[in-house]
Amino acid sequence: MAKINVLPKHLAELIAAGEVVERPASVVKELLENSIDAGADTVTVEIKNGGISYIRITDNGCGISRDDIRNAFVSHATSKISTSDDLESIFTLGFRGEALASVSAVAKVEVMTRADDEDIGTRYVVEAGEEILLDDAGCPKGTTIIVRDLFWKTPARMKFLKKDVTEANAVAGVVDRIALSHPEISFRFIREGKQVLVTSGKGDLLTCIREIFGKDFSSDLIPAEYNGSGVEVKGFVSKPSASRPNRNMQFFFLNNRLIKTGTGSAAIGEGYKNSVMVGKFPSCVLNIKVNPSQVDVNVHPAKTEVRFSDEKAIFNAVFYACKNALANGDTPKQVNRPVVDFFKSPEKPAEQLKISTPPKPATDFWQHIPKKESADSVAPVIKKTEQHQVKVVPVVNTSEQSQPKVAPAETKPSDISSRFVVASSPSTEPVSEGKSEDILLNPPPVAPTVEPSVSFIPESEEKPCFEEEEFNLVGEAFRTYIICEYKGKMLIIDKHAAHERIIYEKLKRENGERTPQLLLIPVTVTLSKEEYSAILDNIDLLDESGFDVEDFGNGCVIVRECPMEISADDVQDVICEIAGRFVEKKQDVTFEKMDWIFHSVACRSAIKAGNFTSRLEMERFAKQLLSMPDIRYCPHGRPVFIEMTKRELEKNFGRV
Numbered sequence: 001m002a003k004i005n006v007l008p009k010h011l012a013e014l015i016a017a018g019e020v021v022e023r024p025a026s027v028v029k030e031l032l033e034n035s036i037d038a039g040a041d042t043v044t045v046e047i048k049n050g051g052i053s054y055i056r057i058t059d060n061g062c063g064i065s066r067d068d069i070r071n072a073f074v075s076h077a078t079s080k081i082s083t084s085d086d087l088e089s090i091f092t093l094g095f096r097g098e099a100l101a102s103v104s105a106v107a108k109v110e111v112m113t114r115a116d117d118e119d120i121g122t123r124y125v126v127e128a129g130e131e132i133l134l135d136d137a138g139c140p141k142g143t144t145i146i147v148r149d150l151f152w153k154t155p156a157r158m159k160f161l162k163k164d165v166t167e168a169n170a171v172a173g174v175v176d177r178i179a180l181s182h183p184e185i186s187f188r189f190i191r192e193g194k195q196v197l198v199t200s201g202k203g204d205l206l207t208c209i210r211e212i213f214g215k216d217f218s219s220d221l222i223p224a225e226y227n228g229s230g231v232e233v234k235g236f237v238s239k240p241s242a243s244r245p246n247r248n249m250q251f252f253f254l255n256n257r258l259i260k261t262g263t264g265s266a267a268i269g270e271g272y273k274n275s276v277m278v279g280k281f282p283s284c285v286l287n288i289k290v291n292p293s294q295v296d297v298n299v300h301p302a303k304t305e306v307r308f309s310d311e312k313a314i315f316n317a318v319f320y321a322c323k324n325a326l327a328n329g330d331t332p333k334q335v336n337r338p339v340v341d342f343f344k345s346p347e348k349p350a351e352q353l354k355i356s357t358p359p360k361p362a363t364d365f366w367q368h369i370p371k372k373e374s375a376d377s378v379a380p381v382i383k384k385t386e387q388h389q390v391k392v393v394p395v396v397n398t399s400e401q402s403q404p405k406v407a408p409a410e411t412k413p414s415d416i417s418s419r420f421v422v423a424s425s426p427s428t429e430p431v432s433e434g435k436s437e438d439i440l441l442n443p444p445p446v447a448p449t450v451e452p453s454v455s456f457i458p459e460s461e462e463k464p465c466f467e468e469e470e471f472n473l474v475g476e477a478f479r480t481y482i483i484c485e486y487k488g489k490m491l492i493i494d495k496h497a498a499h500e501r502i503i504y505e506k507l508k509r510e511n512g513e514r515t516p517q518l519l520l521i522p523v524t525v526t527l528s529k530e531e532y533s534a535i536l537d538n539i540d541l542l543d544e545s546g547f548d549v550e551d552f553g554n555g556c557v558i559v560r561e562c563p564m565e566i567s568a569d570d571v572q573d574v575i576c577e578i579a580g581r582f583v584e585k586k587q588d589v590t591f592e593k594m595d596w597i598f599h600s601v602a603c604r605s606a607i608k609a610g611n612f613t614s615r616l617e618m619e620r621f622a623k624q625l626l627s628m629p630d631i632r633y634c635p636h637g638r639p640v641f642i643e644m645t646k647r648e649l650e651k652n653f654g655r656v
């Protein structure tokens with residue numbers, strides 16, 4: 001074993017700094033929390049190069065007195081707690097005394113500050129943990145901290161930083177959240193020389209939300225309040241109709257501290273059960289207030305993870321706040337609370353206050369199926385099929401060996417399967433002369449042109465095999481499953497999954513050669529700053545997939561074109577969903593990202609379970625599906641149909 005060394009102070013600080021200072025956004029978060037703890041009511045944040053080369057935070061708080069300035073930069077030096085009892089109930093955002101020490105260990109820090117009772121201010125400079133200067137300074141009451149050249153002495157850390165714009169967006173995300181947590185403080189954010197956010201600091205949360213996320217987002221919110229069992233919840237939740245495909249716009253605060261809480265998200269999900277579709281999530285800005293003694297914020301140096309002594313009370317409070325909001329709409333009024341143990345049976349109260357959404361109008365099942373061919377294919381193809389009923393059969397005939405013959409099919413294929421037949425490569429299995437003669441007795445009046453390039457179906461190893469007379473449509477169950485008989489089996493088709501897969505395959509095939517639709521009214525989409533950043537980083541990819549997306553400034557993008565398959569009403573959702581995935585799976589390669597885009601588009605444009613489908617549509621769809629042997633699983637890997645033989649059915653009834 002090597003000798004045990006006590007690490008020098010600076011090295012120990014560098015290690016500790018790793019937990020607190022990860023990127024410019026974490027520095028900004030810590031410094032803003034200090035300004036809030038200092039009682040400031042006006043705070044300005046300025047960054048350059050995404051905060052990597054320059055961060056300046058100016059506040060009008062209590063300032064740091066000359067006597068304290070050196071201590072402020074010592075690890076575990078804090079004015080916020082002094083005894084272990086204080087740790088039991090923390091009223092401030094900071095308490096670990098680590099931030100200034102950590103930041104100054106990995107950057108050049110300059111402070112100008114003047115405390116309430118001082119006539120002259122102080123200028124203090126620390127670089128890589130070493131004091132450079134301590135001097136008088138003429139400055140207003142409050143504190144200005146400038147952080148320059150983050151990680152300049154630790155290139156290994158520097159490597160993990162992203163492009164300036166990505167870091168700047170992460171900073172913007174932090175500023176948004178901190179500003180939301182304190183509507184009584186006016187925040188100003190200057191990014192690369194441009195002022196991008198100002199909150200008025202009036203103390204009104206809805207105004208603050210509007211200032212940060214814009215009118216579109218704030219006008220879809222309803223007040224949510226609840227007070228009981230020592231927990232108060234106050235804030236706003238979105239109307240069910242404004243739900244999003246992910247939780248990126250759910251903001252929870254605990255005693256005005258930004259936190260991550262699985263309990264809060266679960267409770268809001270439960271509160272909206274029956275009000276939003278599966279896979280949709282409401283947005284929220286909710287502040288949970290509890291006695292600080294009931295919560296442990298000392299879980300992680302970043303202080304965003306917390307442990308509640310009574311998780312159940314938090315869950316219930318958020319749940320009822322949502323229920324109140326949904327029941328009362330725009331006017332906050334507390335619903336009488338049924339006393340139920342949620343953790344035991346969360347469904348019950350949700351049902352008592354059940355609020356249902358009207359079913360979505362039925363969409364045209366066929367609107368997304370082979371667009372490329374739609375102008376002259378869906379209807380005309382049926383005609384062509386009826387006239388010719390063709391299939392390509394290579395004939396073994398010395399004189400015509402190289403020429404495949406076109407002969408009438410023995411069975412009458414559906415419109416879609418006929419396309420399959422025409423598109424598929426000629427069978428390599430030769431037919432006998434006699435057989436071919438048979439087939440050639442009734443040659444079609446005009447041989448149809450074989451154009452695999454316009455085929456809807458990819459070339460397949462398997463032979464086309466749809467057999468019309470073996471098919472019988474039974475009907476539909478739960479407006480979700482199409483039931484039919486085919487080749488002696490009963491098939492139960494999941495119409496959404498099957499349709500989704502068909503569209504997905506089509507999108508993949510058309511990759512890069514799509515004709516997008518120009519939206520009559522461009523759609524603006526408000527995103528969290530992380531999503532916004534992710535979308536801007538992948539704008540080329542979106543372009544290749546048929547979306548024309550442009551930066552619309554400050555967390556908003558504008559969509560002018562989208563793939564044909566999507567209806568304009570769904571554009572916002574698809575963009576949010578894609579953005580959410582970009583954020584979640586940053587590391588994925590282009591190919592995988594492209595795949596999710598196709599998934600999202602396919603899922604959104606496919607017929608939904610629960611939507612009305614006419615018998616004709618069902619029949620055509622089932623036939624189309626059965627003539628596509630490659631389509632047996634949806635893009636998520638679920639089967640598109642299940643089958644049962646007559647015998648299996650009979651066994652279940654004890655007949656055999």
Ligand code: ADP
Pocket residue numbers: 030034035038059061062063064072073077078079080093094095096097098099100101143
């Ligand atoms: P903590 O916030 O956990 O106490 P920090 O390292 O962030 O630790 O700050 C150390 C101390 O410096 C704080 O306890 C506070 O007394 C002082 N301080 C830091 N920033 C400010 C500020 N903007 N205004 C007034 N005091 C500050």
Ligand code: MG
Pocket residue numbers: 030033034093094095097099100
């Ligand atoms: Mg602090």
